[in-house]
Amino acid sequence: MVAHWTETLKDKGFRLTAPRKAIVDQVSRYADPFTAEEVYQHLKKQGVGRATVFRTLKLLHELDILVRVHLEEGCQHYQLGVATSSHPEHHHDRIICRMCGSISYLDECPMKKNVADIAKRSGYRVQGRHLDLYGVCRSCDQ
Amino acid sequence: MVAHWTETLKDKGFRLTAPRKAIVDQVSRYADPFTAEEVYQHLKKQGVGRATVFRTLKLLHELDILVRVHLEEGCQHYQLGVATSSHPEHHHDRIICRMCGSISYLDECPMKKNVADIAKRSGYRVQGRHLDLYGVCRSCDQ
DNA sequence: CAAATTAATGATACTCGGTATCAGGTATTT
DNA sequence: AAATACCTGATACCGAGTATCATTAATTTG
Missing domain, CATH: 1.10.10.10 (Winged helix-like DNA-binding domain superfamily/Winged helix DNA-binding domain)
Structure with missing residues (x-):
């Protein structure tokens, strides 16, 4: 590898x-x-x-x-x-462990369905996004 | 002010x-x-x-x-x-203009309903999030 | 395979955002 | 008005990252 x-x-x-x-x-x-x-x-x-x-x-x-x-x-x-994977540069949906720093990527983009609606309401032309969830991963969570 | x-x-x-x-x-x-x-x-x-x-x-x-x-x-x-507004420190849902840098905050948190589901699937205890949408605001978008 | 060429290297100095220190100065308290 | 905080500006410093540059190593060419 x-x-x-x-x-x-x-x-x-x-x-x-x-x-x-x-x-x-x-x-x-x-x-x-x-x-x-x-x-x-x-x-x-x-x-x-x-x-x-x-x-x-x-x-x-x-x-x-x-x-x-x-x-x-x-x-x-x-x-x-x-x-x-298919889009190397578009991994904008992540979940990050605050204890160990490990990062997982969300397979599905939970925001995808909301973007059009947000664009309409905000008046922005939405080009990209960056979503980080923070928390504690299973192995750090005792 | x-x-x-x-x-x-x-x-x-x-x-x-x-x-x-x-x-x-x-x-x-x-x-x-x-x-x-x-x-x-x-x-x-x-x-x-x-x-x-x-x-x-x-x-x-x-x-x-x-x-x-x-x-x-x-x-x-x-x-x-x-x-x-109500939660000064929890403005994690933003939309940022790449041209002028202006920032708007999304009133509704589009992620709120997805978090429980993501927590279950990822095994993380989700504590917080940070969502930035990038795009072009109306006044910069000619 | 050797010579010429080009790219990559390590040392060094430097930039830049930000912080620690500290003597002197300025609000507030008494 | 004197005492006591707190705040200030100057300076030095730190840590991450970059520019420079002479030297060295990989590739290309003959």
Whole structure:
């Protein structure tokens, strides 16, 4: 599965370097959202630079391999995307655990049926949405 | 209406100082979301310090006079709250114009009826939500 | 396979939003 | 008017992220 992402890199004309391999490999180990700083702390002993980590995560995001997560703490968190599904960039319906940060995506878009009605009433031309539900996931909820 | 907010400050035991008056006054002039930096740029010639602007906006937010807006550009934007309504802190259903940044709040929470169902299916205990619709408002939509 | 070319790297300095500190100043209390 | 809070501006600082740039590594070309 790491191989799959390195393929994507090569296919798009990016070079498959040692730092990039290390970053992709590290990233694939996280189940929960992570920051660039965390990745850097794991890889700096191998000689991977901070700037490279930031650059590479940004690249992986642009390639839809990672999704960005706003955990409201002011800094970027990333997570492996559910990007193999039909619309990689349109995962706007999420449910986020406040304890562990895990994110699930809602299969059905509960808002879909309401959008037309809202557009009419608000006078807006609605183009997109971003729905985050917050709560506690089953394994954190004791 | 500025008087109303200065009242709120006094009522809660905060002092009504010249910098605070200037900030509240400036803030009340904005129709669109604004940043602390913008406020500071307007008031520094009057001798108001940067730290004071940040501190005061934070305070006004804590008093529910301002709402925070995440415009996805990495920095805080504020806007005068619709805080006189029943739940000042629970305005999680918004519609945001991508052209001018203006924000409207949806009176009815279209998600309310779906939450129980989502909770059951996802296994999460749902505590809150944050819904942003993006689009173009009527006056920007030509 | 070697040389030329192009992309990627790590170090560093820097930006930017925001916060902590702290001595001096200004409201309020007595 | 004096005491006591609180608030202020200046400054230094922090953390996330980016720009620069000389060096290095991957690819392309011969």
